[in-house]
Amino acid sequence: xxxxxxxxxxxxxxxREWLTEIxxxxxxxxxxNGRNSISxxxxxxxxxxxxxxxxxxxxxxxNSIDVQTVLEEKVFNQLYEQIRKETTYYNRNNILRxxxxxxxxxxxxxxxxxxxxxxxxxxxxxxxxxLRGQFGQMTLGFHEQDVLFGFLEQCNSLTFxxxxxxxxxxxxxxxxxxxxxxxxxxFHVSVFMEAVWDTFLEFGTSSxxxxxxxxxxxxYIEKRVIQNDNLQNTMFPTLFFHLQxxxxxxxxxxxxxxxxxxxxxxxxxxxxxxxxxxQRIRAGKALYMILFQGSKSSxxxxxxxxxxxxxxxxxxxDYLPMLFSKRSDHGGRFFSPExxxxxxxxxxxxxxxxxxxxxxxxxxxxxxMQVLPQKAGDITEAYLRKLSDISLLAQxxxxx
Numbered sequence: 001x002x003x004x005x006x007x008x009x010x011x012x013x014x015x016r017e018w019l020t021e022i023x024x025x026x027x028x029x030x031x032x033n034g035r036n037s038i039s040x041x042x043x044x045x046x047x048x049x050x051x052x053x054x055x056x057x058x059x060x061x062x063n064s065i066d067v068q069t070v071l072e073e074k075v076f077n078q079l080y081e082q083i084r085k086e087t088t089y090y091n092r093n094n095i096l097r098x099x100x101x102x103x104x105x106x107x108x109x110x111x112x113x114x115x116x117x118x119x120x121x122x123x124x125x126x127x128x129x130x131l132r133g134q135f136g137q138m139t140l141g142f143h144e145q146d147v148l149f150g151f152l153e154q155c156n157s158l159t160f161x162x163x164x165x166x167x168x169x170x171x172x173x174x175x176x177x178x179x180x181x182x183x184x185x186x187f188h189v190s191v192f193m194e195a196v197w198d199t200f201l202e203f204g205t206s207s208x209x210x211x212x213x214x215x216x217x218x219x220y221i222e223k224r225v226i227q228n229d230n231l232q233n234t235m236f237p238t239l240f241f242h243l244q245x246x247x248x249x250x251x252x253x254x255x256x257x258x259x260x261x262x263x264x265x266x267x268x269x270x271x272x273x274x275x276x277x278x279q280r281i282r283a284g285k286a287l288y289m290i291l292f293q294g295s296k297s298s299x300x301x302x303x304x305x306x307x308x309x310x311x312x313x314x315x316x317x318d319y320l321p322m323l324f325s326k327r328s329d330h331g332g333r334f335f336s337p338e339x340x341x342x343x344x345x346x347x348x349x350x351x352x353x354x355x356x357x358x359x360x361x362x363x364x365x366x367x368x369m370q371v372l373p374q375k376a377g378d379i380t381e382a383y384l385r386k387l388s389d390i391s392l393l394a395q396x397x398x399x400x
Contacts, residue, residue, distance in 0.1 A: 044368075047203040051212075052363045055195035059360065062191055080186050083168045087161060092345045094125040094153070097160045098312045104167055108174075111167060112206045112292050113213040117159075118307055120287065123252045124156045125314035125339050132342035133316075134335040153346050155225055159217045166193060166213075170200075188353035190216055192362060207292070211366050214284035219356045222277045252287060253383060255319035256302035257309055263319055266383050267299050270375035281365065286376040289369045299378075314339025323387055 090100040101118035104111060130136055131145040140148070165187035173180040181197040196212040199205070256265040269286045273279045291300050310318050316336040317324040324336040375382075 043203065043205060044208060047199050047205045047208050048363060048366055050202060051195055051199040051208070051366075052360050054198050055192060055357075055360045055363065058191045058195050059357075062355070076183060076186075079169075079172065079180065079183065083165050083172075083187070086168060087164045090164065091157055091160050092347075093343070094121060094128060094156060094314060094339055095312060097121055097156065098125060100160075100164065102307055104171070108167075108171055110204070110206050111170075111209075112288065113163075113210040114167065115304065115307070116210065116214075116284070116288055116291055117163070119254050119291075119303065120252060121156065122307075122312050122318075124152060125312060126253070126316050126336075128152055128343060129314045129316070129337050129339050133337055137335075149343060150346070151225070153343075154348060155221050157346070157348060158221055158224060162187075162189060162220050163213065163217060165189065166197065170197060190220070190355050190357045192216060192355075192357035207288075207368060208366060210288055210292075211285060211368065214288070215281055215362065215365050218277055218280045218284065219362075221280075223354070223356045224352070226275060226277070251379075251383065251386070252283065253319070253379075254287075254290065254299070254303050255306050255310075256299045257306035258302060259305075261309075263306065264380070265299065265302070265378060266319075266380045267303065267377060268379050268383070269373075270379065270382070272375075282373070285367075285369050286373055289372055290377060293368065320387075 090096045098118055098121040101114050101121055105114035105118060108114070128149055131140065131149050136145050166184060166189055169180045169183055179201060181194060181201065184194050184197070185191075193212065193216050196209060196216075200209045251270050252268045254267040255263045256267060257263050258265075267290050269283050269290075271279055271283050291298070291303065306319070312318065313326070315324065315326045315338050316334070317326045321333075323333055325331070325333040326336065326338055328335050328337075
């Protein structure tokens with residue numbers, strides 16, 4: 001392909017993505033008051049304008065709160081210790097984090113992000129066990145498996161470490177009829193999220209809160225993991241990291257459990273570039289649209305049924321037992337072990353409290369998708385075709 005054809009192809013791709021991500025909100029499915037799309041859109045824009053003003057104010061006052069003085073008050077110190085201990089307990093491994101997200105959603109249905117985080121966290125577990133399962137054994141040595149697991153675990157651990165205290169402060173404040181959002185800085189949460197939670201308490205816009213949490217978590221990871229000099233120079237350029245497509249590390253799968261107990265549909269998103277901040281944010285928006293912004297045929301009921309019915313073990317056999325087995329003597333099926341049988345709990349040193357947000361321009365990223373992008377939605381056929389291709393590769397055993 002010549003240079004001109006390459007540039008034309010890139011231009012067409014950019015135009016398609018722009019058309020896909022029209023920021024105007026035409027409809028928020030399941031709006032609890034049944035209001036029309038115009039009033040919903042107006043609410044979104046009012047909340048977004050309010051958020052920008054609040055964020056600018058908080059940025060100007062960023063250093064005005066003395067965290068140590070706040071902790072000297074007994075009630076705040078007790079609250080801090082309770083949430084810190086809960087966060088440490090659930091953040092020991094992927095299985096506990098995933099269960100915590102679902103528990104949050106069950107208790108607070110307005111926190112859409114918690115359901116999204118639960119389903120995405122399941123995928124993180126699948127990716128981790130792939131490394132010790134048949135996929136990893138086909139292509140990676142033990143050192144490469146350990147390094148890639150460390151990368152995945154750190155991304156997921158950091159996300160939880162940052163998000164869980166936010167949600168618990170909201171839940172406990174709601175329970176006691178108080179607003180404790182001002183205590184977010186005790187947990188080194190971005191000033192951006194302080195403004196977002198203030199806006200949510202004022203307007204109750206679950207969709208805006210969800211998109212903001214997506215932007216926050218990916219920006220948080222970007223600064224602390226993706227832009228890490230060691231990873232940039234050692235892991236990302238290597239061949240084994242680029243085998244992530246083979247392992248589905250860029251494929252997020254949401255199994256749908258029908259009323260008859262069958263799992264025969266898979267929803268999700270195939271990412272093109274995990275290392276791109278904007279691509280990760282775009283993926284989060286697409287997955288949220290699948291869950292909460294779709295039409296009346298939205299698969300959310302089936303996806304929630306799967307989450308409640310099928311315990312998360314990290315093995316892909318949880319959702320596709322015809323092709324995956326938790327046992328190594330799999331009888332023709334791919335070996336996909338349970339996570340806690342192949343990976344130990346991990347811990348990491350404290351992360352720098354440095355904030356990623358420096359100005360209010362980030363508010364412009366808070367847009368919803370109107371149309372799902374390509375490689376998103378019902379991906380059953382494409383996903384099963386990928387597995388079929390990998391099955392043929394495994395039979396050829398080119399890595400032996």
